[in-house]
Ligand code: SF4
Ligand code: SF4
């Protein structure tokens with residue numbers, strides 16, 4: 092057991108414009124280790140399996156408990172969180188690659204700011220800014236809280252967008268996470284003040300009609316958010332508003 096090793100192949104790319112290449116590493120096995128802990132071992136001693144000194148791997152991580160959403164990457168070809176990917180459950184050599192649909196920064200780190208831009212586009216917040224005392228907010232029933240809670244678990248990891256066939260440059264599709272946040276904030280009693288703006292933002296190019304309902308997103312979501320239900324509900328609301336607008340002209 093003492094000399095058991097974990098073999099990891101990592102796709103390296105020092106800059107967005109440089110050529111990608113692979114390096115293989117061997118790290119000592121520990122029970123219950125995850126992919127991030129293996130990357131930490133490599134950072135402490137960045138030497139490849141064949142003994143060549145190399146640079147430490149660049150990757151994002153923070154919470155180490157599937158809350159911050161930063162450590163999403165392709166692990167054995169599947170978009171998932173590196174901090175919750177247990178080595179014991181992965182075939183070896185473990186293959187690590189950056190998410191493929193986001194601009195590469197370096198190695199396994201990518202720029203996921205498109206999701207934050209999309210959340211701004213749909214005003215994914217409760218509008219309570221002010222310098223005066225707003226008092227206590229409206230009461231939210233237990234049933235409404237229970238419906239909202241699963242949607243509030245989104246960690247902005249972008250796995251749902253990585254696996255979506257419609258999320259690409261030609262469609263400009265906002266993706267399932269953003270649509271689900273529209274559902275969350277539109278059902279909040281105070282957040283609903285911006286409901287019309289949010290639904291309008293989902294009409295037209297890159298909006299909800301780009302969704303092909305392939306359901307890859309719901310399969311990939313590490314927080315098991317009911318994304319396809321959100322897409323169906325928000326799609327119905329967008330349609331209703333669009334028809335209403337037509338008759339109001
Ligand atoms: S249902 Fe399919 S097309 Fe729609 S967001 Fe999910 S993965 Fe993309
Ligand atoms: S909806 Fe799920 S997969 Fe998509 S960003 Fe949020 S947590 Fe990640």
Ligand code: FES
Pocket residue numbers: 151152153154155156157158159160161162163172173174175
């Ligand atoms: S390190 Fe925060 S989700 Fe993995």
